[in-house]
Amino acid sequence: IYVSTNTAGTKSGAYGFTKLLAEEYIQKNFDGWTILRLSEVYGGSIREGIEKLIVDVIEKPYVLCPVGIPSKFYPIHIDDTAQLMHNRIFSGDYQNKISVINGPDGFSFLEVIELTKIISGMRVKVIFLNRKLMFLIKFFARILPVNLGMAPDQVDRLYSIKHYEKSEGSLMKMETYIAKLIKAKNK
Template sequence: MNIFITGGTGGIGACLTNRFLGMGFRVVALTRTTLTSNRPGLTYLHGDILQPESYAHAICESDAICHLAALTHSNDSRAYHRINVEGTRRLVDEATSQGFTGRFLHVSTRALGIACGAYGDSKAQAEELVQHSDLRWTILRPAEIFGASGKEAMTSLAALAKKSVVIPLPGSGNHLLAPVHVDDVVDAFTNALTTGNGIGQIYTLAGPQESTYREIAGDIARHHGRRPIFVPTPLALLRLAALAFRMLGFKRPPLVCDQIPRLCCRKCSDIRSAQRDLKFNPRTLQHCLDEGLI
């Protein structure tokens, strides 16, 4: 199988690419920088999601498209729209104009909609473009992923809980999360691609249980022999900090404004359809701790 993947060099994308290569698939990964691959079956294609001419030939040679590329942290709502919405529009339009008949996997988020901030709004708009297309699409909405790279919020929280007794909490720390290991998510991605299931369907890929931020941090800390001291940080203070980073023009701020609504908004955690159709069988947080994955 020939697969064209956007966002293939990101944390989740790299894990997915490794899985595809292990299955003997050939992968063309779109990148914004010039990279050289020494791995059999993997080709890096220097291009831009906003410039279909840079990747049009890869689409026509592919059996499947996996669209993971997205802007996730920005203080510029226009940038979210440009990359997440317009980028998806141009990819979908190019695939449609070529008469692409393979599978189209669109990776979204369960933090979806305007209530979840500018990022969530842009991902909702991108989903609509995919749903209204004539492609053989499947939309996947992962929850809080850990294990892909050191950049995910859950991985950062785990690292903090393992090494520090003092753990800051956003607000009261009672916001619900459903952490899920990247390997379990990649299993679902692969099953969505290689089976006839899921065409025209949307799936939530969350962990098997929801817990609060405080509970998750505490469980990780105690597993590693620490008795955590929690320090609640008012959300208003976090908003002011994010605003200050924006006003000071930080290129890579440690906190952006829409992370607060993204944390606080209500999210779906119903994984029954993914379990049924994609054989999604996520491990619990405790299971991952026992396996040494956290």
């Protein structure tokens, strides 16, 4: 069993490329393998990725929004991720298969921002970052000895094509999670 990423690929930076190489190694050298490609997971205690974006909309006066991304994100709640992983690992139906574990709905960054604004009632300024600017940030992140808040490799993954499979079962909707997060913050 190998846990990979839905951005595994040749154009997904070092992280995505090494995940792809690991997948290929497993397929060639083991029998009865299962590869699980996880989408963006939210709902844990770590504030990163899609979850950080949601929290930023709730807490900050402005948010950065990359645009021109070719694939939508299909974020999935951590509890749903665990359940789907368990089902795929122990069902036996996924031997010698690659399976993508993702949420039920696709979003762009802007769609996540707008959804969070609607649910929270927050007014936040959106600063759009186009592809050229994102790759310029990647360049500076590589050469400067300071942390720009992201690894250069993340830009490649952001603009890569994400793998997707139609989700199964009743999974938590992003709207439900955002509402719960806001309710918890308002206590």
